[in-house]
Structure formats: C-alpha cells, structure tokens
Amino acid sequence: MSHRPWRDIVRRKSRQIMVGNVPIGGDAPIAVQTMTNTPTEDAAATIAQIRRCEEVGADLIRVSCPTVEATAAMPAIVRGVKIPIIADIHFHYKRALEAADAGAACLRINPGNIGSPERVKEVVRAAKANGCAIRIGVNAGSLERHLLEKYGEPCPEALVESAFEHAKMLEDADFHNFKVAVKASDVFLAVAAYNELAARSDYPLHLGITEAGGLIGGTVKSSIGLGMLLWGGVGDTLRVSLSAEPEEEVKVGYHILKSLGIRARGVKIVSCPSCARQGFDVIRTVETLEKRLAHITTELSLSVLGCVVNGPGEARETDIGLTGGGNGKHMVYLSGVTDHHVADDSIVDHIVKLVEAKAAEIEAAKLAAETAQAAA
Structure with a gap:
C-alpha cells in the first residue's frame, strides 16, 4: 500500500x-x-x-x-x-x-x-x-x-x-x-x-x-x-x-x-510559470534545459523555480533543484538538501552537468544491483 x-x-x-x-x-x-x-x-x-x-x-x-x-x-x-x-x-x-x-x-x-x-x-x-x-x-x-x-x-x-x-x-x-x-x-x-x-x-x-x-x-x-x-x-x-x-x-x-506516475523516461522538470519575483529568466532557462537534456533517458527529477516562495519546497521533492535568489546568485539543491550557489551566466551548463552526473550515478547503481543479483 x-x-x-x-x-x-x-x-x-x-x-x-x-x-x-x-x-x-x-x-x-x-x-x-x-x-x-x-x-x-x-x-x-x-x-x-x-x-x-x-x-x-x-x-x-x-x-x-x-x-x-x-x-x-x-x-x-x-x-x-x-x-x-x-x-x-x-x-x-x-x-x-x-x-x-x-x-x-x-x-x-x-x-x-x-x-x-x-x-x-x-x-x-x-x-x-x-x-x-x-x-x-x-x-x-x-x-x-x-x-x-x-x-x-x-x-x-x-x-x-x-x-x-x-x-x-x-x-x-x-x-x-x-x-x-x-x-x-x-x-x-x-x-x-x-x-x-x-x-x-x-x-x-x-x-x-x-x-x-x-x-x-x-x-x-x-x-x-x-x-x-x-x-x-x-x-x-x-x-x-x-x-x-x-x-x-x-x-x-x-x-x-x-x-500520472505510470511510466517515466528522462528528466521530469518541475518549473514555475514565472512572475516578477523571479531571480532569473525561468521561461528561457526551462526551454533551453528541455533541449539540452533531451538525450537523458534515465528517470530523475529537476525543479526550476524562480524565487524562494515555493522553490525550497519543490527542491526537497526532486533529485536536483534550482531556486532563484538575489544578486545573481541562485541556490542549488541536491537530493533535497541545499548544497551550493550558481551564478546567472552558468545556470544552464551547470545544471546540465549535474543532471548528467546524477543520471550516470543512477545507471551505475542499477548495473551494480543487477550484477549482484546475477551473482547471487
């Protein structure tokens, strides 16, 4: 249940x-x-x-x-x-x-x-x-x-x-x-x-x-x-x-x-519709990330929120999270925990690298589990 x-x-x-x-x-x-x-x-x-x-x-x-x-x-x-x-x-x-x-x-x-x-x-x-x-x-x-x-x-x-x-x-x-x-x-x-x-x-x-x-x-x-x-x-x-x-x-x-949570393939992006509170251009960032991450087939989740109103809450539920902050610095969450900041001009490349690394980690863990099961 x-x-x-x-x-x-x-x-x-x-x-x-x-x-x-x-x-x-x-x-x-x-x-x-x-x-x-x-x-x-x-x-x-x-x-x-x-x-x-x-x-x-x-x-x-x-x-x-x-x-x-x-x-x-x-x-x-x-x-x-x-x-x-x-x-x-x-x-x-x-x-x-x-x-x-x-x-x-x-x-x-x-x-x-x-x-x-x-x-x-x-x-x-x-x-x-x-x-x-x-x-x-x-x-x-x-x-x-x-x-x-x-x-x-x-x-x-x-x-x-x-x-x-x-x-x-x-x-x-x-x-x-x-x-x-x-x-x-x-x-x-x-x-x-x-x-x-x-x-x-x-x-x-x-x-x-x-x-x-x-x-x-x-x-x-x-x-x-x-x-x-x-x-x-x-x-x-x-x-x-x-x-x-x-x-x-x-x-x-x-x-x-x-x-519907029935079948997943690739990156599930949770993103806000953007408003005047956004700390970076959410719409353009998400559009670019969707294209740059299209090659990922591993199931994982990414939240992209423009401000701190809902950002931290959504980030706690995703593998990787990004929340807009002030002064051009934005918070990055890993496995729901605050980890480090990223600057405006590095957002997309930085998030892509994090997602690719997480996907590789997940696939490696799957392979290890399958190998262990086959050996048992």
Whole structure:
C-alpha cells in the first residue's frame, strides 16, 4: 500500500499479447506508439523517421500500407529499424496479407471498411501464419452501416458493439493475439466507449483520441481523454494523435504517463510559470534545459523555480533543484538538501552537468544491483 493512497492507480487486469517483442497488456508497461507520415514507398525516408521516433522512446510504430508499392517496401523498413512495425490497412485486405508476409508485427484493420467477414478471416489466416498480432480499430467516423441505422449516430454502445462483433470473428477463428481500440474525436464519446469495453472484456486496449488537432490543442484534448482513462486504470498502449511530427506524439505520450506516475523516461522538470519575483529568466532557462537534456533517458527529477516562495519546497521533492535568489546568485539543491550557489551566466551548463552526473550515478547503481543479483 502506498503511503500516498490518493495517488494509487489500480490498473485494469487485461490479458497480455505480443506485438513482435513488445508485450501489451497484463503487467507490461503501457506502450507508446506513433505513426509515420512519410510515403511508405520511400523506404529510406520512412526508416529515417522511425529511427527519430526510436530515439525519443517509441515502443511501436504504425506504417500506412495503402498500395502494393508500400507493402513491397516493408521488408526493407522492418530490417532497418529496431521497434516492431504495425501495418495500417484500410479498404484493401490484400495489403494486410502482403504486409504480414513482409514482416509486419501487427496488422491494424478497421473491420468496418475492410470488407466481408471472409476477407477478415483471410487476414486472420495470414496473421496466424506469420506470427502477427492484430489491432481491431473501431472508429466513430467509420462505423458499420447497420450500427448507424440501429443507434442513429455514433455512440458508446455502437462502438462497443462493433468491437465485440469483430472480436468474435477473430475468436471464432481461434485467434486471440489481438488488441482493440474504440476511438473517437469526441473526448466524452471515446472515454465512455473505452470504459464500457474495459468493464465487459479483458481485451488489451489501445487508447487514442483520434484527430485530436494540432500540437497544443491536440495535446490538451488527448491529455484530458487519455488522462481520465489512465487514471481509472484503463489502457495498455496509446497513441497521441496530433497534426504534428510523430516524434512530438511520442514525447507527449510520455509526458502524460509521467504526469500520472505510470511510466517515466528522462528528466521530469518541475518549473514555475514565472512572475516578477523571479531571480532569473525561468521561461528561457526551462526551454533551453528541455533541449539540452533531451538525450537523458534515465528517470530523475529537476525543479526550476524562480524565487524562494515555493522553490525550497519543490527542491526537497526532486533529485536536483534550482531556486532563484538575489544578486545573481541562485541556490542549488541536491537530493533535497541545499548544497551550493550558481551564478546567472552558468545556470544552464551547470545544471546540465549535474543532471548528467546524477543520471550516470543512477545507471551505475542499477548495473551494480543487477550484477549482484546475477551473482547471487
């Protein structure tokens, strides 16, 4: 039991599947994924973009496969990257068959627009033969006609019914290595649908607020929707759908998980919005630190506060703290304890060195613990 029970998140118990070498569901970490926006036919450009996403922590990546040329490029793409590839299939079920043969780790299909049940069964056969997972991608914007006629409009009940209908197709074919998404651009609709599906199944769930918008608006919208679901323990993997570069989607995804204490990667910066009391330019300092510390993957915390009103209190809760002071000298805290001062013109370089040193210390301690455990 946590000493802070109001922070506890009780995660829903879902069954676990594998997407390539990445476990999804069960007690596995919530996976962060994104999607390429390069022409898939251009294997070199697609590989380069995927590698940039790998650098910021993407666990999985989806690649659109609308043409024969796109699926023909898939073997080279799969060989050129480290993370599992999800082939995104719409309308042309044969692209799914080709992608499975080409090395895709997962096939994302929207059963509402892929065609007849027999075509879905063909996709299942290809997935089985190639060890692929499947993601059932139900979307409020492409629900089946009979459900729209039944319910009159996209609603939680329609999305969930669609999910169960297509899950049954897979289960009837003795295929269980699948996850489900019930996405909508309306936050309330998406959250209600996911909660209903979570309550009625043990399927691993891929979360997303689809067509969320640009970098700022889409981040806010996704944070609200995904935050509500994750706080309630729902969700096994996620994508933040932004009209922005895929790397930004990954970064926002990690920030959401980090804010909820679910999964951390890199430096968590606690900083004030700045005011007239600030002893240094907080906004510019934080902007620069975020860029300079982007290469750190070790989990640690840094507080950057412009004055002594909240600075010391926040510094006690972080690995490294900086509080603005007078006369161009500012207090640095290490492990919550006042340690030394730093001058205005040295702030960024000094903090970067401290963070890098702390990250190295943490990694060395992890290695020592692992070595000791292996020797025991």
